[in-house]
Amino acid sequence: MGFERRNIQGMEGYTPGEQPGDSNTIKLNTNENPYPPSPRVASAVREFSSASLRRYPPPMADQFREMAASRHGLNKDNIIATRGGDELLRLVITTFVDPGEVIAMTDPTYSLYPVLAQIQDCTTYKIPLETDWSLPRDFAEQVNASNAKLTFVVNPHAPSGYLIDGETIRNLAEDLNGIVLIDEAYVDFIDPRRGYDCLSLVTEYNNLIFLRTLSKGYSLAGLRFGYGIGNQELIQPILQKTRDSYNLDAFSQRIATAAFKDHDYARGTWQKVRDERDRISPLLRQLGLDPTASESNFLLVQLASDSSLTAKEIYEALKQQQILIRYFDQPRLLDKLRITVGSYGENEHLIAALRELL
Amino acid sequence: MGFERRNIQGMEGYTPGEQPGDSNTIKLNTNENPYPPSPRVASAVREFSSASLRRYPPPMADQFREMAASRHGLNKDNIIATRGGDELLRLVITTFVDPGEVIAMTDPTYSLYPVLAQIQDCTTYKIPLETDWSLPRDFAEQVNASNAKLTFVVNPHAPSGYLIDGETIRNLAEDLNGIVLIDEAYVDFIDPRRGYDCLSLVTEYNNLIFLRTLSKGYSLAGLRFGYGIGNQELIQPILQKTRDSYNLDAFSQRIATAAFKDHDYARGTWQKVRDERDRISPLLRQLGLDPTASESNFLLVQLASDSSLTAKEIYEALKQQQILIRYFDQPRLLDKLRITVGSYGENEHLIAALRELL
Numbered sequence: 001m002g003f004e005r006r007n008i009q010g011m012e013g014y015t016p017g018e019q020p021g022d023s024n025t026i027k028l029n030t031n032e033n034p035y036p037p038s039p040r041v042a043s044a045v046r047e048f049s050s051a052s053l054r055r056y057p058p059p060m061a062d063q064f065r066e067m068a069a070s071r072h073g074l075n076k077d078n079i080i081a082t083r084g085g086d087e088l089l090r091l092v093i094t095t096f097v098d099p100g101e102v103i104a105m106t107d108p109t110y111s112l113y114p115v116l117a118q119i120q121d122c123t124t125y126k127i128p129l130e131t132d133w134s135l136p137r138d139f140a141e142q143v144n145a146s147n148a149k150l151t152f153v154v155n156p157h158a159p160s161g162y163l164i165d166g167e168t169i170r171n172l173a174e175d176l177n178g179i180v181l182i183d184e185a186y187v188d189f190i191d192p193r194r195g196y197d198c199l200s201l202v203t204e205y206n207n208l209i210f211l212r213t214l215s216k217g218y219s220l221a222g223l224r225f226g227y228g229i230g231n232q233e234l235i236q237p238i239l240q241k242t243r244d245s246y247n248l249d250a251f252s253q254r255i256a257t258a259a260f261k262d263h264d265y266a267r268g269t270w271q272k273v274r275d276e277r278d279r280i281s282p283l284l285r286q287l288g289l290d291p292t293a294s295e296s297n298f299l300l301v302q303l304a305s306d307s308s309l310t311a312k313e314i315y316e317a318l319k320q321q322q323i324l325i326r327y328f329d330q331p332r333l334l335d336k337l338r339i340t341v342g343s344y345g346e347n348e349h350l351i352a353a354l355r356e357l358l
Numbered sequence: 359m360g361f362e363r364r365n366i367q368g369m370e371g372y373t374p375g376e377q378p379g380d381s382n383t384i385k386l387n388t389n390e391n392p393y394p395p396s397p398r399v400a401s402a403v404r405e406f407s408s409a410s411l412r413r414y415p416p417p418m419a420d421q422f423r424e425m426a427a428s429r430h431g432l433n434k435d436n437i438i439a440t441r442g443g444d445e446l447l448r449l450v451i452t453t454f455v456d457p458g459e460v461i462a463m464t465d466p467t468y469s470l471y472p473v474l475a476q477i478q479d480c481t482t483y484k485i486p487l488e489t490d491w492s493l494p495r496d497f498a499e500q501v502n503a504s505n506a507k508l509t510f511v512v513n514p515h516a517p518s519g520y521l522i523d524g525e526t527i528r529n530l531a532e533d534l535n536g537i538v539l540i541d542e543a544y545v546d547f548i549d550p551r552r553g554y555d556c557l558s559l560v561t562e563y564n565n566l567i568f569l570r571t572l573s574k575g576y577s578l579a580g581l582r583f584g585y586g587i588g589n590q591e592l593i594q595p596i597l598q599k600t601r602d603s604y605n606l607d608a609f610s611q612r613i614a615t616a617a618f619k620d621h622d623y624a625r626g627t628w629q630k631v632r633d634e635r636d637r638i639s640p641l642l643r644q645l646g647l648d649p650t651a652s653e654s655n656f657l658l659v660q661l662a663s664d665s666s667l668t669a670k671e672i673y674e675a676l677k678q679q680q681i682l683i684r685y686f687d688q689p690r691l692l693d694k695l696r697i698t699v700g701s702y703g704e705n706e707h708l709i710a711a712l713r714e715l716l
Contacts, residue, residue, distance in 0.1 A: 037409070050400040
């Protein structure tokens, strides 16, 4: 491969979860919301003017940014809208991390982070989580000792669903010498009684940025729409300089705005997901698949040490029955499976199939 | 700006053409197609299932890639679909050009190229075009002497509309030591009697990649959909490694496919644009605004040396009348204006306003 940069030659791409074309598969492998998007999304699609596509879209997605700022009690200048959360991750690296610099992350974590680090020719520094998936006490010291320019922390954690509390987030912003990105892709599924909301910290700390996405909470994985919330010092250079001009098409801006406006509908789907999460957790435990306490829309289950089947075998047996869940071929996860919380019917199918198997 | 990389700190962002929110403005400043997209696009929007947005989109845009490959007589592996042409430009840099390396381009050219080079911390090497906007005879020698890893050539040229012939494109691929990207954003507006079609060269040269977009030719600037056509050695690492996973949402894949399929409709709009281009060129010349022979959907007009108004004054006077055209505040273009070819009615308005002014 004559022309590739050396770092690109030496890397493998990101492997997304399987996306089968058929509609019979019960898809519990990529954490999609089991409920359709708001009825207002359907109206917005129906009312969308195809003729308007002739012209360039609003370059800054101002309408969405204003709405998000108002919901979070912040200023429009604290918000950037992006093509899913993934574009924000890339842009934060592009804007702030030079090739050769260090990006810190937990181990395990979202598997896209090290891929993005490699594309920028950065060094990845991985810090193992504790047994209960919490951060080690000396996490900040380890990060600072590695000289990391940027740290990725996904909260609730993927793939475990473990939630770091707000005080710990504040301490990270306070203690880290570099930037910390808190990836809140699954934030909508946190039990509201936990009272988790850290966004106002961005006005206090100039090294703090949060990622949000409409993919899970608003049932819009197919739309590719997310946003970043951060101190202006972090948001403005991305907004004004490094993002692709016209990064968001006219349709997605319209649809995202319609979905985001219907907060009540989305909130209803979050509660249903939590109810199902609570319902199936003990059922899975009875089957010898012990779930981590999760504040997300998935459960990481641990096989009993005397399980007759391996995690991989369970994954494969379910796949044969057109039920997809996620198996990770990596240390610490070999005896675990990640199961997206589906609808009542999907979950019943899964439990029945597992009962058969185990 | 504490955390920005030095190259980002030192740069300014890309300035897109003005996008007024109102619909009364006659917009001849950003080269949008004056005709709406195909009626099949309207049907595809009506039939689009909002519920399908719940799931992740097809990650590789296979349906579009297969259709494009078949139209161009190439293999799917020679095609990558991207968020507008702009994403392809960025990805070619990301994949093949290390920070510090040289990117060559003509002067003048599409003003996004140097911005993307700065984001990657690359050096821009600009080679002045001849007076008639053709490449200098020793272009390849100059590029090779600069040690450029990548060369951007927009053909037809922006902002002049000048067309480089196929033999010259072949010679560039043959002679250049690095990669050459031929940006064919405006290719659809070339007079078919010119017989311009160079795409098959990608099977012969492993350093050649073409950019196409649906923004202009298919009246879909608001959709953000383009594609790259290149040797597999160039396409595959971008497709498999460096593009954002799920770079194209489900809606844009569906709409792009519908528009691209209706080739006849699009071709009809191209002919109408050419007819208008031919009609208004002599009218502009009569007004002392001499247009370069253009194979694109815009005309670069040169003011007479004894013009009573400067180009900037004309631009501003038209803007006051809600007619937007493009003025470039840069050497060689100060006494010129770029005018997008609009519909008959838009062009009549423009000519009438210019007649008043001049």
